[in-house]
Amino acid sequence: MFGNGFMNAKGNLINGEWKPAADGAVLPVDDPATGERLTEIPASGERDVNDAVARARQSFASGVWSQVSPGDRSRVLWRLAGLIRERAAELAYVETRDSGKPIAESHEDIAGVADITEYFAGAATKLVGQSLPLPGGQMGIVLREPAGVVGAITPWNFPMYLAAWKAIPALACGNSVVLKPSSLATLSSLALGELALAAGVPAGVFNVICGTGAVAGEALAAHRDIDVLVFTGSTEVGRSVMAARAHSVRPIQVELGGKSPNVVFADADFEKAVAGAAFGIFYAQGENCNAGSRILVEQSIHDRFLDSLVAFTERIRVLPPTDERSQLGSLISSGQLERVSRYVDIGRAEGVRVVTGGYRLMDPPFDRGNFYAPTILADVTSDHRVFQEEIFGPVVTVTPFRDEEDAIRLANATEFGLAAGVWTANVERAMRCARRLDSGYVWINTFNTTPVEAPFGGVKSSGFGRDCGMQAIDNYTTWKTVAVALEPFSDWYASEAEGQQMRPVLAGSTEG
Ligand code: NAD
Numbered sequence: 001m002f003g004n005g006f007m008n009a010k011g012n013l014i015n016g017e018w019k020p021a022a023d024g025a026v027l028p029v030d031d032p033a034t035g036e037r038l039t040e041i042p043a044s045g046e047r048d049v050n051d052a053v054a055r056a057r058q059s060f061a062s063g064v065w066s067q068v069s070p071g072d073r074s075r076v077l078w079r080l081a082g083l084i085r086e087r088a089a090e091l092a093y094v095e096t097r098d099s100g101k102p103i104a105e106s107h108e109d110i111a112g113v114a115d116i117t118e119y120f121a122g123a124a125t126k127l128v129g130q131s132l133p134l135p136g137g138q139m140g141i142v143l144r145e146p147a148g149v150v151g152a153i154t155p156w157n158f159p160m161y162l163a164a165w166k167a168i169p170a171l172a173c174g175n176s177v178v179l180k181p182s183s184l185a186t187l188s189s190l191a192l193g194e195l196a197l198a199a200g201v202p203a204g205v206f207n208v209i210c211g212t213g214a215v216a217g218e219a220l221a222a223h224r225d226i227d228v229l230v231f232t233g234s235t236e237v238g239r240s241v242m243a244a245r246a247h248s249v250r251p252i253q254v255e256l257g258g259k260s261p262n263v264v265f266a267d268a269d270f271e272k273a274v275a276g277a278a279f280g281i282f283y284a285q286g287e288n289c290n291a292g293s294r295i296l297v298e299q300s301i302h303d304r305f306l307d308s309l310v311a312f313t314e315r316i317r318v319l320p321p322t323d324e325r326s327q328l329g330s331l332i333s334s335g336q337l338e339r340v341s342r343y344v345d346i347g348r349a350e351g352v353r354v355v356t357g358g359y360r361l362m363d364p365p366f367d368r369g370n371f372y373a374p375t376i377l378a379d380v381t382s383d384h385r386v387f388q389e390e391i392f393g394p395v396v397t398v399t400p401f402r403d404e405e406d407a408i409r410l411a412n413a414t415e416f417g418l419a420a421g422v423w424t425a426n427v428e429r430a431m432r433c434a435r436r437l438d439s440g441y442v443w444i445n446t447f448n449t450t451p452v453e454a455p456f457g458g459v460k461s462s463g464f465g466r467d468c469g470m471q472a473i474d475n476y477t478t479w480k481t482v483a484v485a486l487e488p489f490s491d492w493y494a495s496e497a498e499g500q501q502m503r504p505v506l507a508g509s510t511e512g
Helices: 046-062 070-086 088-099 103-126 159-172 187-199 213-222 235-246 270-286 299-313 334-350 404-411 427-436 470-476
Strands: 012-014 017-019 026-030 037-042 130-134 138-146 149-153 176-180 206-208 228-232 252-255 261-264 294-298 353-356 375-378 395-401 420-423 442-444 477-485
Touching: 012 046, 012 187, 037 187, 046 149, 046 176, 046 206, 046 213, 070 088, 070 103, 070 159, 070 187, 088 103, 088 159, 088 187, 103 159, 103 470, 149 159, 149 213, 159 176, 159 187, 159 228, 159 470, 176 187, 176 213, 187 206, 213 228, 213 235, 228 235, 228 470, 235 252, 261 270, 261 404, 270 294, 270 299, 270 395, 270 420, 294 299, 294 404, 299 353, 299 375, 299 395, 334 353, 334 375, 334 395, 395 404, 404 427, 420 427, 427 442, 470 477
Parallel strands: 149 176, 149 228, 176 206, 228 252, 261 294, 261 420, 294 395, 375 395, 420 442
Antiparallel strands: 012 017, 012 206, 026 037, 130 138, 138 477, 353 375
């Protein structure tokens, strides 16, 4: 798109200025759908991360954002939301060129970023503490305070959306932020930083550092002056980030991988369930943490359902992602393409049936990109690797179940617990399943919706803590108790000096 200023990376955003990496190193930014070189970003090292964290700390300590009135912070975030809406078309284009996702999905993502910003702009003026009556004639005031300097590490699959999930509530609470987006899709996070600055977020409060996970990510995760680290990415990297944080004994929030079950009962609205199952996996090329990558179908409708799902899937329009009609774009990288192909081969070797897809698209206009046909694997059982492991591509497994008990057993039979779907016309069954699924999010007769109003996050190896909703505020604030004496201080030692029994200073427990 001519004149789209977000397409050219200007550098790291540190203290309101665009800076190259200290050693001048760069990483290429390529369009995964065409192989075209788009721009370069700094390959930041430890020095750059230290610089960004130091500037964030300075800005936090100065009070330029952390101590302004909530109303002032809120107004700046509302302005930011307005800028995002004004420039939504440019942002969507950048997102699609950088990540390979269909432009129609990028429009959704950017509208979502504006929604997130508006929601937390509103939340900024509604952060309240508590007051408590305390024993011993005291009153307790529990203050909700910004955590300090927040480090955020984000993945490439919903680049701007997930950067906003972390950075915007952190800013709303008065923190300073250092964001390290994925090196595979960085441009929209730089755009978010640029727009935040234009909206009036003071220099140093929102910094964006480009670079690889192994260097810049690790330096940020291990940094001792980060008060809270929030991470979205794979379970494997989540483990290493948690280990890197352990020495500083500071909080961390992690949103990790998933292998979400999408459970279809025989009494469900059949056509809607087929469409919902396809949408659950093929939206975002299946490069979606909550993708419904395991379809569980009641035995009595299994064969008919599988046939309909195959027919539905074969109608999905795989097109270059900048085409507004595209419904399935390019995978993020050749590495991801190889991973997906490898998993389908593992499935074949395990004896599962590839009923549609199972190959890379090689003909023009797909030959320079990383396109993989939407793929359905049947005859999959819970001990197959393709059932247990996150593939993170347009590949879904289909497994029959006998009854509700069997469905729950299969649904809960992986290490993950991010999301789940249930398709049924029976309200009691839907609610029973919702309670019994090991999952942070359950969709009933729908899938994939993640509005900012609702907390999102996992159980088991899918992580802990929540993005979105007012629950997100817990990541970015700390509680401080202030105990105020409402009566004159009673001297513990005075009574002893007079030879009388000591008077308790505190009514109730003196512990704590
Ligand atoms: P990833 O774990 O490879 O990378 C995530 C981020 O961590 C990137 O910014 C990367 O540069 C950085 N990183 C990599 N190695 C690091 C290290 N050693 N130390 C510090 N940082 C490091 O994940 P990805 O491939 O970008 O994204 C896909 C994964 O993210 C999938 O597993 C998916 O399920 C998960 N995901 C989860 C959610 C969620 O909300 N639970 C949302 C989206 C994606």
